[in-house]
Amino acid sequence: MFWHLKKMDWFLVFLIFLLFLIGCIEIFSISKEDFFDLKKQIIFFILGFFLMIFISFFDWRTLRENSFLILGIYFFSIILLILVLFFPEIRGRKGWFEIGFFSFDPAQIAKISLLILLSKYFSLRHKELYDLKHIFISGFFVFLPAFLIFKQPDFGFFSLILFLWISILIFSGIKIRHFILLILIFSLLFGLFWQKILKPYQKERVLSFLKIKPEDHLKLGWSQRQAKIAIVSGGIFGKGIKQGFQTQSGFLPEAKTDFIFSAIGEEMGVLGISFLLLLYLILFWWLFKFSLSLESNFAKLFSQGFLAILFFEFFLHVATNLSLIPVVGFYLPFVSYGGSEIFANFICIGILQSFKTHT
Template sequence: MRAFFTHLRNIDRGIVTTAGLLSIFGLSSLYSSSIGLENFGNFQKQAIFLIIGIFLMLGISYVDWRLLRNDPYFLFILWIIGVFALAGLFVLAPEIRGVKGWYKIGGISIDPIEYMKIVLLVLMAKYFSLRHIEMYRIRHILLSGVYFGIPILLIFLQPNLGSAALLSILWVVLLVISGIKPRHFLVLLIMGGLLFSFGWGVLLQDYQKDRIISFLEPELDPLGIGWSQVQSRIAIGNGGVFGQGFGQGTQTQYGFLSEPQTDFIFAAIAEEFGLLGVILLLVLFLTLLYKMFKIGLNATSNFPRLFVAGFTILFILQLFVNVGMNLGLLPIIGLPLPLVSYGGSSLLALYAGLGVLLSIKVHS
């Protein structure tokens, strides 16, 4: 126990503090939107998950990250568990809004996708770090594609286009960082374009097409498929510089803003806390990203560098896409604002990833 408390004195308290402040920011917005919904269940569950997440982060940070790199079977077993968890959704998960994406246990929903994101990052950090001088070999690209491709296919079939696209982009970026040849990268881009063209005609559901169309032309159906992004932009504009005040946002409190606790929590924050609140939120994000980037720069081997790069990219992608959705710059694909949006699975996965980062900082 004394060793653990000594460890706590050595961790990067800047990461712990910044991540905690972002989550508290999210909790305050959840509480406010719960007033309008007259239901504080999500706020209470998120508060509990936050406490669990912080302890999970600190616990993982105490374990030497080299154990993940050196064990030949542990990461593969975690990957297999994730694949079975994703496959089990088709049998065991209830259908919610046409998607089988969550296990329901009492009043709690469990999303295995968030678990799989972190497992893939650690697994690929190990795989690429051992083969970084051989990334010109096509078999390494193909095998890494199998590790990513099976979960991506299962996620796409739920159907969950947003998370499938996120993991696809993450795989390609990790390949680029690991040093694949430019011509291999070009081939991947061409294949991605062909798959998208095929998917639009054959695989995409009508509601997924509607989301892309509403992004391109929201004014075509402002009371239908374009409603969410139109109301999001109105909410952001209502906030002005100082915001309408805690619990006073008209779009948020009167139900005009859809999903103010998940997809559109950024708009809810902008409406009630204004431009100043948004600036504070973005400063916290940039501070956390700077801390991550610094850990990656100071890493002494390829495994921690690749994990930090992958986790930072994952974080940036989710931040960029969520804010872009709220501003009407990107289609709605259901990605949460990291550490802020409601969602216990996402929160725990991100804090677990931060725990690995802290372990890299302390044990390197």
């Protein structure tokens, strides 16, 4: 056991812990007197940490070679995504199971299952990717969870699923003409979605962001305006923990989750968010370097796919907080409050650790 633990990538765990610590400081600042959310976040992290260690003891090659297990996990996630549509809305969408004080997001299971399935599929067909049919077959596996997530509705996570698929295709070595064809298909589908599928409030978010309807922008752009005010008012050194006016007064919505980057900017300043961005830069570089060191196509694709997921979540969270894109509701990985996200990411990191310890 000691030999196994010694072989694990503890620098990766250290980077994640630093991100978690920054998040905990801000959650502490936002929390009320009982610090209930902070206590839950710490429990989530500890459980996720031990879950990572537990998973790392399993040989990843068993997962790679067991297609029935991979398909079982995939269809289990599909069943969960179907069942959740019959549950009451929580925070504006039918995407949560409530279990006591814990809300569980089945889309996180779908994210993991799809990452494993696509890594397996293209690791076996690495040389066959030039055949367009394999791209469309993989697209079928992507369509099922993407459609169900869109029905919740969660356009942000829907876009994450599509981004994961495209990233795996690129990492697998898709031909340029096939990639251009996919772009054309997505362009046509977007037009269809806009006309027939997107709900009015989703269209309003985009139109408000583009300022096509200035009278609605004042109403719909409230969250992002407060986020920008929070970041700008923080200055270089920040206003201090529990001292941010936007954060503490409630003007900044979802400060523990969707807008925690702005909360950190207000209370920790430019120095705080610069350190945060530096940690993410090191994390992304470390994961990419790790993926290149792997010989197995499955392990390489899984690692690069997980990197793509983290980068996409990070980029969209920061871009939303800076008003570069409309609000999509993404958490900041390892920083924002939320148990489902932490558990899902630690499961993936546990598989990465298995790549390192079982070579």
